Amino acid sequence: MITAENLTKRFGAHTAVDNVSFVARPGQVTGFLGPNGAGKSTTMRMIMGLDRPTSGHTTVNGRPFASHRDPMTQAGALLDAKAAHPGRRAVDHLRLLAATNSIPDRRVAEVLELTGLTDVARRRIGGFSLGMHQRLGIAATMLGDPQVLIFDEPVNGLDPEGVHWVRGFARARAAEGRTVFISSHLMSEMAQTADHIIVLGKGRVLADAPLKDFLRAAENPTVRVRVSDATVLGSLLSADGVTITQTAADSLEVAGMPSHLIARTAAHEGLELHELTPLSVSLEEAYLALTDEATEYRSAA
């Protein structure tokens, strides 16, 4: 389990992470979503002890990560797939990391097998493709068979096969009972991988909810209704959980009620319907709306 409590990180006058608190739980893939510059990577680096928080703190399995005597069995993190010496062979890179925690070399062979890198184990890392770098980084995270896995944008730049493999890998590890914490700037990606989503924007937590809540919001769109008497229909549709906004004399926007029920009510009262349009909001649009104000870098177009 990962916890962050009131975590803040400032670089000079710039606040990269602003009073962030959350929990990532075992048995789930927790998606850490946000636009570029939202503070996702900085937060992950603070969890792993690479960056020091300005205030607040994080724990991995109940303690600060650096205080564990067996760090590799507690957490494995892939924060930058390219962060390896290009002149070193893949197997030596893994042997070196394993040795830091007294993990035997046979485990190196196991993680190479797990990530499909056995055939290239003796090649120098400098000649690796991005996909192979990602697999090597994931292999390193698995050396200690850890409780917690942290992946920062693991599918960036991967081909479809690679993306599919990473998704499956993350889901399988969470199914084993591990805490899997993955960052991405793509809602579509998280929708296919995560059970729970934390949305970060300009260093702040904008949303922290199960994926199904996001899906429900996207599946129950607002319906635009143009009708002969909007006031009468509005009063007829009033009910718990239904939000009605009259936008013109003959027009309403109804949230929380499916289109067929609105049509049935209008027909029952003899009201003449002129338009019944679901204002569909995709998951991506819901996310963009949420992070619109919190986007750090945007194009002029």
Next chain:
Amino acid sequence: MTTTLAAPAARTTTVTARTGFASMMKAEWISLTSLRGNTISLIVGALLVIAPAAGFAFLYGKDLQDAGGDLTAVPWVPTIAQLSGQGIMFAIAVAALVGAASVAKEHSTGSLRTQLTAAPRRFTLIAAKATVVAATVFVSAVVLLGLAFLAAFAVGSLYGLETGIDNPFFGLILPILGGGVFSAAVAVFALGLGAMLRSETWAVTLSLVVLYVLPVLIMTVPWPWAHDVYDALLFNTGASIASPIDSFTGDYVVDLVITLAWAGVAFFGGAAVMNRKDA
């Protein structure tokens, strides 16, 4: 407000792990020996230490041979022990390269950050790195200086140079061990600079400036204290402990302590920067 969250029942891991100084030393040994650049440095270092010893033995021996073996007919002939230490100035340059790269190159490639995600205790990491680099450079330098002596001895014998050593301990063994300490101290000095500057280029440049340029600059300064400073510079104290002596003196001990202090100050400076800064 602080909230304490109870960790749920954890799954059982199949791997036993434990980090500490010994495991970090093993990792640093793999780190050092798994790079082709370090093997090349060792080969280049071997050439630069052994070749001058053999080469100068040949030049002085040829000079003596041309003079018909008459020692009074040549201006000066160094001893075999002096000839075998000719390559120490190259050995320390290679040691500076290896020391600086062991931290700065690992930092610039991101490898150091990956290592810190596996073993996050920074002082343990840099201490293990310095220990392994120092031990490796010391052993390499001692072996190469020993081989350099054998080369100078073999070539000098061919050309009739005096090969006897009056006091083998003070005249040969101690200078070789001193050369090893000097090389190891330079490696740790460069490692500390590498940790402070986080740049291999700047760490190597500054190390070479301190070793080779600073003594020349200090000697040109007209003030009286410049001579004392000159005596305390790393190149001079290191060269002193790597030279043949007649017996132990207070000056020898002072030179040894100052040589180690140069390495110690740079190491703790580098460790402090590494500890304080974000990785």
